[in-house]
Amino acid sequence: MSRTTDVASEKNQLRVGRLLKAHGLKGAFKLELYTDNPERRFVPGAEFTLQVPEASAWHGKTVTIREYRVMNGNSVVFLDGIDDRSAAETLVRAILWMDEDDEVEDDAWYSHQLIGLDVVxxxxxxxxxxxxEHMPAQDLLIVKTDTAEVMVPFVEAIVPSVDIAAGRVIVTPPPGLFEELPAPDAAASDDTSAASD
Incomplete structure (x- = not known):
């Protein structure tokens, strides 16, 4: 699940799901969830703003939930006005956004809460x-260091702790993410010279 939930816009919105692929013949979609509360988010009548390419006929439009189900362990959603597979295919990979509310989900933060925090x-x-940056697979924290901008995958293995009150996130990055590693040739030549001594 994505660990951030909003996009910079005139009003904050929650990113709650992505339409992965058409499911069946009646216009359903398999849904990738970016929310801990799908039964609350995807109720009949709930309206979502679509994030699609500008060239898409759906750009700037909204969709409304007709039905949400869990089928064979997969989240499946039906949308008003999408009644067959060919119509559904036009919306595959669209990301669904809804207006921000007061509910805070577990292990999720709004982007505006994270910007400016120290990375420690x-x-x-x-x-x-x-x-x-909100990517389909995961979010990226773009961290400004003294020398560069570093893209940090916002996953628990690399960013195990977020402390909004303290103004910092704790990172456990893999070697080389924030610094250059020595070239393998240099390490090998050091070993060789040590052996010849």
Whole structure:
């Protein structure tokens, strides 16, 4: 699940799902969830703004939920006005956004809460979060360091702790994410010279 839920816009919105692929012949979609509360979000009549390419006929439009089900362990959604597979195919990969509400989901933050936070590894500040980029697979924290902008996957393995009150996120990045690793040739030649001594 995505760990952030909104996009910078005139009003904050929650990113709650993505239409993965058409399901069956009656216009249903398999749904990738970006919310912990699908039964609350995808109620009949709920309206969503679509994130689709500008060239799409759906750009700038909204859709309304007709029905939400769990089928064989998969979240499936039906939308008003989408009644067959060919119509559904025109919306595959669309991301669904809804107006922000007061509910805070577990392990999720709004992008505006994260921007400006210190990024800390082993009690050392590496930089600050400049922005959040929402990608289909996961979100990326764009961290401004003294020398560069670093893209940090916003997953629990790399960003295990977010402390909004303290103004920081704790990171446990893999080697090389924030610093250049020595070239393998240099390490090998060091070993060789040590062996010849």
């Amino acid at each position: 590894r082993d009690d050392v500040v590496l930089g600050q979060i400049l922005r959040v």
